[in-house]
Amino acid sequence: MKSILPVLTIIAAVLFIWTLAVVPMNMHLTADQAQRSGARVTPDTPIARKETNGFVLALKNPHLIPLTYVGKRPNLPSPHQVAVEMFDTIFGKKITSKRSLVYHGWITLAPTLLGFAIGTLLGVLLAVGIVFSRVMDKSVMPWAIVSQTIPILALAPMIIVVLGAAGIHGVLPKSVIAAYLSFFPVVVGMVKGLRSPDHMQLDLLRTYSSNNAQSFWKLRLPSSTPFLFASLKIGISASLIGTIVAELPTGAKAGFGARMLVGDQYGQPILSWAALFAAALTAAALVGIISLVERGTLCKMGMKPA
Amino acid sequence: MTQEPTIDARGLHLTFETNDGPVHALQDVNLKINKGDFVSFIGPSGCGKTTFLRCIAGLETPTSGHISVNGLTPDEARRARAYGYVFQAAGLYPWRTIGGNIRLPLEIMGFSKFEMSERVERVLELVDLTGFDKKFPWQLSGGMQQRASIARALAFDADILLMDEPFGALDEIVRDHLNEQLLQLWARTEKTIGFVTHSIPEAVYLSTKIVVMSPRPGRITDVIDSSLPKERPLEIRDSPEFISIAQRVRDGLRAGHAHV
Numbered sequence: 001m002k003s004i005l006p007v008l009t010i011i012a013a014v015l016f017i018w019t020l021a022v023v024p025m026n027m028h029l030t031a032d033q034a035q036r037s038g039a040r041v042t043p044d045t046p047i048a049r050k051e052t053n054g055f056v057l058a059l060k061n062p063h064l065i066p067l068t069y070v071g072k073r074p075n076l077p078s079p080h081q082v083a084v085e086m087f088d089t090i091f092g093k094k095i096t097s098k099r100s101l102v103y104h105g106w107i108t109l110a111p112t113l114l115g116f117a118i119g120t121l122l123g124v125l126l127a128v129g130i131v132f133s134r135v136m137d138k139s140v141m142p143w144a145i146v147s148q149t150i151p152i153l154a155l156a157p158m159i160i161v162v163l164g165a166a167g168i169h170g171v172l173p174k175s176v177i178a179a180y181l182s183f184f185p186v187v188v189g190m191v192k193g194l195r196s197p198d199h200m201q202l203d204l205l206r207t208y209s210s211n212n213a214q215s216f217w218k219l220r221l222p223s224s225t226p227f228l229f230a231s232l233k234i235g236i237s238a239s240l241i242g243t244i245v246a247e248l249p250t251g252a253k254a255g256f257g258a259r260m261l262v263g264d265q266y267g268q269p270i271l272s273w274a275a276l277f278a279a280a281l282t283a284a285a286l287v288g289i290i291s292l293v294e295r296g297t298l299c300k301m302g303m304k305p306a
Numbered sequence: 307m308t309q310e311p312t313i314d315a316r317g318l319h320l321t322f323e324t325n326d327g328p329v330h331a332l333q334d335v336n337l338k339i340n341k342g343d344f345v346s347f348i349g350p351s352g353c354g355k356t357t358f359l360r361c362i363a364g365l366e367t368p369t370s371g372h373i374s375v376n377g378l379t380p381d382e383a384r385r386a387r388a389y390g391y392v393f394q395a396a397g398l399y400p401w402r403t404i405g406g407n408i409r410l411p412l413e414i415m416g417f418s419k420f421e422m423s424e425r426v427e428r429v430l431e432l433v434d435l436t437g438f439d440k441k442f443p444w445q446l447s448g449g450m451q452q453r454a455s456i457a458r459a460l461a462f463d464a465d466i467l468l469m470d471e472p473f474g475a476l477d478e479i480v481r482d483h484l485n486e487q488l489l490q491l492w493a494r495t496e497k498t499i500g501f502v503t504h505s506i507p508e509a510v511y512l513s514t515k516i517v518v519m520s521p522r523p524g525r526i527t528d529v530i531d532s533s534l535p536k537e538r539p540l541e542i543r544d545s546p547e548f549i550s551i552a553q554r555v556r557d558g559l560r561a562g563h564a565h566v
Contacts, residue, residue: 200393203365207391209384210414218410222401301401302442 015079024054025076026068031057033071034064077270085274098254101278107255108243109282111171115178116239120232122179123186130187131194131220132212141191148184152177152245160250174255178242182235189231193224225301229294236286244279256282310377312466312498313339313362318371320357320524330523331357332368337517337526341465344492344499346509347517348555349562354524355502355517359468362500363391375466387415389466390459394474396451398443398458404430405439408458415462429457432491449480453487460495467499473508482540485511489538506559510534510552511543518555520562528558 031049035041042060043049049057058065069078077085086101093100126144129136156177163173197219205215247257256279263272318335321328332354339345347355360366361373364380375383383389390411398407405426412422430436433453443451452472459467473481485508492499503509509516510532518528532551534542542548 200395200397204391204393204397205414206365207363207384207389208411208414214414218414219399222399225401302403302444303400 018076018079022074022076022078023058023065023068026071026074027054027057027061027064029073029075030064030067030071031061034061034067039064073267074269077273081270082273082277085270086277089274090278101259101274104255104259104275105278105282108240108247108257108279111174111246112178112236112240112243112286114171115175115180115242116182116236118175119179119182119235119239120186123183123231123235124190124228126183126187127190127194128216130191132216141187144184144187147180152181152242153249155180156242156246157249160246174243174246177246178239181238181242185231185234185238186228189227189234190224193227194220196223196227222301226294226298226303229290229297232290232294233287236290237283240279240283240286309340311338312341312343313337313373313375313500315358315361315373316371318358318361318368318373320354320361320366320368332361333523333525335371335524335526337529339498339500339515341498342496343515344501344513345515345517346501346503346513347519348503348506348509349519349524349559350504350521352521352524353519353562354521355519356470357524358519359470359500359502362466363389363468387462387464389468390462390464392452392456392459392467392469392472394471396443396448396455398451398454400443402442403439404435404441404443404446404454407443407454408439408461411458411462417462425461429460430454432460432494433457434487447480449476449484452476452484456488456491460497465497467497469499469501471502471504474503481508486540488512493536506552506555507543510548510555511538511540516551516555518558518562520559527562528554530554530558 028049031041032046035044035046041049041064043052052060058068068074069080074081089099089101093102095102095106097103126136126140130140131137159177159180160173163169163176194216201219201223202215205219210218243255244257244260246252247255248261252258252261256275259275260272263269263275315335315337318332319330320332321330335354335358337358347358349355357366361368362375362380364384373380376386376388378386378388398404399410402410405423408426408429409422412425417425426439427436430439433456435450435453435457438446438450438454443454446454456467456469456472473484476484488499489512491497501509501512514532514536516528516530516532517526518530519525520527530551534547534551
């Protein structure tokens with residue numbers, strides 16, 4: 001409960017700044033529309049207004065300020081517009097409807113989870129290889145690092161196209177991109193975790209004449225658990241981002257990414273913003289679930305959570 | 307009939323190659339340790355006392371010379387479970403209970419479930435931790451943790467116990483208490499104990515044989531056979547005999563320094 005208050009404070013501050021920013025951001029649009037429908041606006045030509053800054057325009061036309069919060073196609077939607085849109089599209093539509101955010105959420109979530117599973121498995125396997133084989137340490141690690149320096153935005157369409165040409169459509173191509181982003185934090189975290197036992201602990205096992213497999217299962221793997229969870233939290237959010245990025249440039253018809261793109265292309269920013277926030281909430285929920293599993297696991301293992 | 311020594315080191319040399327040139331960790335170390343001895347290794351840092359203990363355990367390989375443990379090479383002796391090793395830190399696995407930690411070597415060595423629980427109970431009793439097997443390490447004090455790590459080293463019935471400054475990180479009062487307990491344990495189990503320390507009173511109080519070492523190169527400067535009786539109350543540390551042995555250890559340490 002103690003952690004709730006600081007979080008709420010930050011949210012309140014963000015909402016406050018956001019609410020203030022809506023006025024100057026939308027002022028020009030609002031003034032143009034108001035004039036067209038016969039209201040008096042100073043200055044009275046669009047060109048003169050263009051040269052006036054949004055704040056000044058708001059001060060000169062205080063009667064227009066409330067209208068900046070209700071525009072249909074604002075530059076910056078107000079918080080309540082986004083909230084209403086989200087409520088409508090999450091609770092107000094059947095979840096099978098193409099206009100339901102829950103529907104689009106699931107379209108994005110499925111490849112996210114599959115990609116996360118693939119990425120985690122791949123990451124753990126690579127980490128084990130890297131820790132136990134010098135050759136893999138020297139050869140795989142640099143490539144893993146290089147893989148993350150390639151802009152995913154450039155790579156994603158290529159992967160989709162190549163897999164599409166190979167006849168693979170649907171969930172899998174998006175999962176591949178999600179896995180591409182999520183395996184890396186798992187590799188880095190697990191390599192560190194599997195190497196975390198100190199000399200003394202390894203020497204102790206040597207005095208028992210234990211073999212490599214025994215020291216892996218009894219010492220290295222349990223030691224790496226806290227590192228694994230830290231990586232999983234980064235990995236799952238990277239996975240979600242990967243899936244959304246995969247939806248953006250490829251003309252996907254559904255999913256958070258498609259929703260954001262549609263909102264942009266058809267001048268419906270409220271739609272984009274609602275999808276954006278839904279994606280953020282989904283990521284927060286996923287990270288939250290992993291945190292809960294982490295707490296449970298570490299507690300069961302007798303370790304006090306850090 | 308002369309008994310073969312439990313540990314027999316002859317002309318032992320060990321040189322570490324480092325970036326700053328070779329470091330002579332051990333030079334011409336000759337030592338015999340008999341069954342049931344309590345041998346302390348004392349000396350300043352870098353004198354090779356820990357290195358020598360690690361040679362006995364087969365954790366380091368001497369550059370030259372000969373060392374045997376129970377008539378075997380250190381590697382063979384380790385596979386024959388000749389010794390239990392206690393490190394300076396307890397090094398208990400935080401994710402295992404005390405009982406689970408003591409079971410660790412037993413699991414690796416393939417003891418049966420029934421035998422494991424029997425042994426855990428027995429060694430916990432030996433270190434006075436009966437009833438703590440379900441506790442996790444963080445629920446125990448530092449002294450209790452170190453006792454648990456001694457129990458772990460005793461669990462598989464090695465007849466040699468190698469201890470590398472096991473009480474170095476504990477405060478004086480806990481240390482006195484543990485020293486007393488260790489002597490009782492030694493009397494009950496008749497193990498051969500090799501004990502690294504840099505405390506003179508601790509070495510004199512515990513040992514039947516005190517090996518004084520000096521650094522650069524690491525070598526033995528004096529071996530003192532203690533004339534103290536096997537029964538040793540803490541008050542023995544005020545006796546003239548105790549003080550004279552401590553004096554000899556101190557002289558040995560000082561002589562070692564004079565060579566440098």
